Amino acid sequence: MTSSPPSLMRLARRAQQLQRVWPSSLNVHYLLPSDAQEKQRLELQHSLLRRTLCDGKSILPPITLGPGDKVLDSGTGSGESLRVYALRIWVISLAKEVPSSVSLTAIDIQSKIFPKICPTNVFFHHHSVTDLPGEWTDSYSLVNQRVLYAALTESQWRSALVEIHRVLAPGGWVQFIEGSEISPDTGPYTATIGSILTKLYARKGLLIDVAKRLPGMLAQGGFINIHSETRALPVGAWAGADGAELRVNLTTVCSAMRGPIFEADGFGLVSSEYEYDNLLDGLTKEWDDGPDIYEDWTVVYAQKPRV
Numbered sequence: 001m002t003s004s005p006p007s008l009m010r011l012a013r014r015a016q017q018l019q020r021v022w023p024s025s026l027n028v029h030y031l032l033p034s035d036a037q038e039k040q041r042l043e044l045q046h047s048l049l050r051r052t053l054c055d056g057k058s059i060l061p062p063i064t065l066g067p068g069d070k071v072l073d074s075g076t077g078s079g080e081s082l083r084v085y086a087l088r089i090w091v092i093s094l095a096k097e098v099p100s101s102v103s104l105t106a107i108d109i110q111s112k113i114f115p116k117i118c119p120t121n122v123f124f125h126h127h128s129v130t131d132l133p134g135e136w137t138d139s140y141s142l143v144n145q146r147v148l149y150a151a152l153t154e155s156q157w158r159s160a161l162v163e164i165h166r167v168l169a170p171g172g173w174v175q176f177i178e179g180s181e182i183s184p185d186t187g188p189y190t191a192t193i194g195s196i197l198t199k200l201y202a203r204k205g206l207l208i209d210v211a212k213r214l215p216g217m218l219a220q221g222g223f224i225n226i227h228s229e230t231r232a233l234p235v236g237a238w239a240g241a242d243g244a245e246l247r248v249n250l251t252t253v254c255s256a257m258r259g260p261i262f263e264a265d266g267f268g269l270v271s272s273e274y275e276y277d278n279l280l281d282g283l284t285k286e287w288d289d290g291p292d293i294y295e296d297w298t299v300v301y302a303q304k305p306r307v
């Protein structure tokens with residue numbers, strides 16, 4: 001690793017990082033902070049996934065929502081925006097696409113970035129998907145849950161599937177979107193970050209490969225009509241604007257995970273934040289130079305039986 005003096009940009013980035021707060025409580029294993037920087041990243045990720053993975057659609061399973069239908073967005077993430085009705089989160093995008101008689105509920109364990117302004121049929125609540133209100137049983141036509149692979153342990157995934165199955169109306173659908181890790185064969189910087197993340201996920205008990213496991217877990221949980229589709233999305237400027245955006249998204253995630261990484265002393269693989277910044281710079285170059293670097297993203301959807 002080089003030892004040249006830190007640039008102004010890097011000092012500014014470091015100052016921003018120092019103000020970040022990562023969730024810390026007994027049952028919360030989520031690896032990312034909840035703040036304005038993360039809100040900006042989630043907005044970028046929302047439009048990228050919608051474009052590149054979902055062909056511009058909010059809903060992938062075969063369901064048309066009409067008056068009286070209820071939708072639940074689990075782990076909704078950020079919502080606050082200076083723009084009125086920002087279309088940059090899933091639940092607000094959906095609110096623009098369905099009749100206002102469809103009721104949309106969004107839950108998250110971190111409520112501080114819930115929107116202050118939203119359409120009148122959208123309701124935000126502070127709940128964990130592992131423990132939903134008893135009165136929600138058999139209520140929802142659709143449950144959406146996107147990108148919680150840095151949040152739930154195996155037993156929390158199992159509880160979440162039990163809860164989602166319970167709150168779905170008979171015949172209702174659940175859709176998941178999850179990412180994965182990039183192959184360590186890509187290059188030395190990818191291999192190092194891969195080792196750090198593998199150790200971090202293992203330490204927290206999180207499932208980095210949940211996308212592959214979800215179809216089996218859903219079948220065990222009593223769901224039917226299980227559909228899974230994986231796309232390899234290009235990572236890096238070598239692949240044009242979409243590749244560059246996914247690279248920015250992923251390196252921003254790696255940077256934002258430094259709190260829990262240094263809580264574990266860098267797992268003996270990085271000894272200082274300065275060294276970690278050098279690693280991220282190397283990673284950026286490795287991915288931007290490419291070619292042929294991809295991250296698998298998966299859409300899984302499934303139905304609760306009608307009877």
Ligand SMILES: C[S@@+](CC[C@H](N)C(=O)[O-])C[C@H]1O[C@@H](n2cnc3c(N)ncnc32)[C@H](O)[C@@H]1O
Nearest residue numbers: 030042075076077108109110128129146147151
């Ligand atoms: C990576 S963000 C994804 C946000 C949003 N789904 C999206 O795709 O833009 C993961 C979100 O899940 C939330 N989360 C983590 N654990 C949760 C839990 N047990 N129940 C509900 N939400 C949770 C986090 O607070 C965070 O807002």
